[in-house]
Amino acid sequence: MRQQTPNIRIVAMAIATFMVAMASRSHAQAGIERKTLLQQDLAIPGHETRLVEATLAAGAREGKHSHPGTLIVYILEGQLTFELAGMPTKTLKAGDSILVTPGQVHEGINNGRVPVKLVATFIVEKGKPLTTPAS
Numbered sequence: 001m002r003q004q005t006p007n008i009r010i011v012a013m014a015i016a017t018f019m020v021a022m023a024s025r026s027h028a029q030a031g032i033e034r035k036t037l038l039q040q041d042l043a044i045p046g047h048e049t050r051l052v053e054a055t056l057a058a059g060a061r062e063g064k065h066s067h068p069g070t071l072i073v074y075i076l077e078g079q080l081t082f083e084l085a086g087m088p089t090k091t092l093k094a095g096d097s098i099l100v101t102p103g104q105v106h107e108g109i110n111n112g113r114v115p116v117k118l119v120a121t122f123i124v125e126k127g128k129p130l131t132t133p134a135s
Contacts, residue, residue, distance in 0.1 A: 029062070029063065030060065031056060031057035031058075031059060031060030031110075032054060032055070032056050032057070032060050032062065033054065033055045034052055034053070034054045035052065035053045035054075036050060036051070036052055037051040037052065037053055037119075038050065038051040039051075041126070042123070046125055046126055047069070047123060047124065047125055047126060048123075048124060048125075048126050049121060049122065049123050049124075050121070050122040050124070050130065051119065051120075051121050052119070052120045052121075052122065053117070053118070053119055053120075054117070054118050054119075054120060055115050055116070055117050055118075056078075056080070056108065056109075056110040056115060056116040056118075057110065057115050058110055058112055058113050058114060058115060059110060059111075060109075060110050061107060061108070061109040061110070062107050062108045062109070063107060063133060063134075064083075064105050064106070064107045064133070064134035065105065065106070065107065065131050065132060065133050065134055066102075066103050066104055066105050066106070066131075066132050066134060067100065067102060067103075067122060067124065067130065067131055067132070068102055068103070068124050068125060068128040068129070068130075068132070069102050069122055069123045069124030069125060069128075070099065070100070070101060070102060070122070070123045070124075071099070071100040071120060071121070071122055072097065072098075072099050072100075072120070072121040072123075073092075073097060073098050073099075073100070073108075073118055073119070073120045073121075074096075074097045074118060074119045074120075075092045075093060075094050075095065075096045075097070075116065075117075075118050076094060076117040076118055076119060077094050077114075077115070077116065077117040078093075078094065078110065078112055078114050078115055078116035078117060079091055079092065079093045079094075079110075079111075079112050079116065080092045080093075080108050080109070080110060080116045080118065081108070081109040081110070081111050082098060082106065082107075082108055082109075083106060083107045083108075083109070084100065084104060084105075084106045085104060085105040085106065105134040
């Protein structure tokens, strides 16, 4: 019986460590819903486009990140605080759009009281991760 007790403790500690790691990893993504509307190969060899609809709940933030390809965002509803490394912070409202070049670190934050709804177009190399967290 004594041999099982340390094993149970080890498993419990491993599960707790995993849960803490996942909670801290997904914290920046809480309140964000994404839906892929289109994913299609491009005429540019090795590249694809993805059209994504995203909703950021009030208070949600993406976390600083970058993309391996070009990102084009169009705001449908609400106001989004947009931080782009090396540039002044912008407030984007319904009808506004922005282009982010590959590798630029940025973050979208909903500081408002209503959800922000947007459409994002990604032009990326196939097989690369769509988003890379910034360190």
